[in-house]
Amino acid sequence: MRILFVCTGNTCRSPLAEGLLRIRVHKEGLAAEVRSAGVSAVTGGPISRNSALILKEAGFEEQMSSLSIQESEVKWADLILTMTVGHKRSVIQRFPDAVDKTFTLKEYVEDDPLILQAIEEREQLVTELQLKQALAQTISVEERSRIFKLENTIPDYDISDPFGGSMNIYRQTAEEIGNSLDKLIEKMRRQQGGSS
Structure with missing residues (x-):
């Protein structure tokens, strides 16, 4: 490696x-x-x-x-x-x-499974929102709120x-x-x- x-x-x-x-x-x-x-x-x-x-x-x-x-x-x-x-x-x-x-x-x-799950979920959501932005679609308050919650779950x-x-x-x-x-x-x- x-x-x-x-x-x-x-x-x-x-x-x-x-x-x-x-x-x-x-x-x-x-x-x-x-x-x-x-x-x-x-x-x-x-x-x-x-x-x-x-x-x-x-x-x-x-x-x-x-x-x-x-x-x-x-x-x-x-x-x-x-x-x-x-x-x-x-x-x-x-x-x-x-x-x-x-x-x-x-x-x-x-190695914390809950944090790993939050990271994966955030990555998927970020990709979805970037696609929406590229297609000039509106990002909902719920989507913004969800990404904010995920960000707060993940450590620095x-x-x-x-x-x-x-x-x-x-x-x-x-x-x-x-x-x-x-x-x-x-x-x-x-x-x-x-x-x-």
Whole structure:
């Protein structure tokens, strides 16, 4: 499996996710390649000092540099995991063919059946309403109300941006990412036939 993590500048969150997942994948003996990129990144720039320090503390020794998301990375990836809903939207707008393999990290590892059902229902409703809009049909108050209720059922899937923050803020973000990566590893284990 080839996984691409995406954030804004590819200097804080997505490099953390890439490095921390590479460590876990290696430790678990899972088959996966991991990269990261940014929707507004400058290719070849350094990652943030705090992200690099956290990765080094975790045992990740490789040097990383930022990468601007390109079609080649999108085609390479089997799965694109973004740090926020905004990043997901940006990837899908730029690379519409990637819609079926692009998720926020937290959304992809969500395991609450009620939330998963609400997400599916919302996706269907959004598609229906977009079609109605395209056909210049009126969207009813009930439909607007239904989508609002669904939105309130679904948690916030954005991972906080530590950019410009203290080392403590970076550690909180790394922990937030790490919790989702633990769930991702579980999911990968199941997909790869329970190997550990």
